[in-house]
Amino acid sequence: LIFFLLSLFTLWFFRDPERYFETKNNKVLSAADGKICFIGEDTAPIETNINQKMKKVSIFMNVFNVHVNRSPISGKIEKIIYKNGKFFNASLDKASEYNERNSIIINNNHEKIIVVQIAGLIARRILSFVSENDTLVMGERIGLIRFGSRVDIYLPLSYQIKIKENDIVFAGQTIIAER
Numbered sequence: 001l002i003f004f005l006l007s008l009f010t011l012w013f014f015r016d017p018e019r020y021f022e023t024k025n026n027k028v029l030s031a032a033d034g035k036i037c038f039i040g041e042d043t044a045p046i047e048t049n050i051n052q053k054m055k056k057v058s059i060f061m062n063v064f065n066v067h068v069n070r071s072p073i074s075g076k077i078e079k080i081i082y083k084n085g086k087f088f089n090a091s092l093d094k095a096s097e098y099n100e101r102n103s104i105i106i107n108n109n110h111e112k113i114i115v116v117q118i119a120g121l122i123a124r125r126i127l128s129f130v131s132e133n134d135t136l137v138m139g140e141r142i143g144l145i146r147f148g149s150r151v152d153i154y155l156p157l158s159y160q161i162k163i164k165e166n167d168i169v170f171a172g173q174t175i176i177a178e179r
Helices: 002-013
Strands: 027-029 034-043 053-061 068-070 075-083 101-107 112-119 126-128 141-145 149-155 175-178
Touching: 034 149, 053 175, 075 126, 101 126, 101 141, 112 126, 112 141
Parallel strands: none
Antiparallel strands: 027 175, 034 053, 053 149, 068 141, 075 101, 101 112, 112 149, 126 141
């Protein structure tokens, strides 16, 4: 019975529902399912070599959320930077700096948007479905983080945030910002 229940939970955990959205070039979709745990300004991650202030939206995914991540915009992947790190609770501020993470820089010919997949306390693997120079369509699957984790999205300061902290968002469906 225990193995049956664990098998059911595993199948349920790795679910990947289809998501439908309207394509709008000036919109930014959520890259993850979860709860908005931070909105504010921050410097882009150091490993990206983009040394500027950007708007940052952090989405915490608990073990009950869908963990497939999606591209928030259409564009070309300029660079993917994987960084080893620790495994602090992903809801903590220090997770952005110290935890294992995968930074994806997407260029849509107007600006760069950064999606950072962050492993959490339980999560030990970040699986990437994309490679550098791939061209993405808004809402396309870009990867998976196993178990509780977080996704940070860095946007140029010109974007207007359309959500607020503690909102529940859905990858490839919820509009989080617009230009």
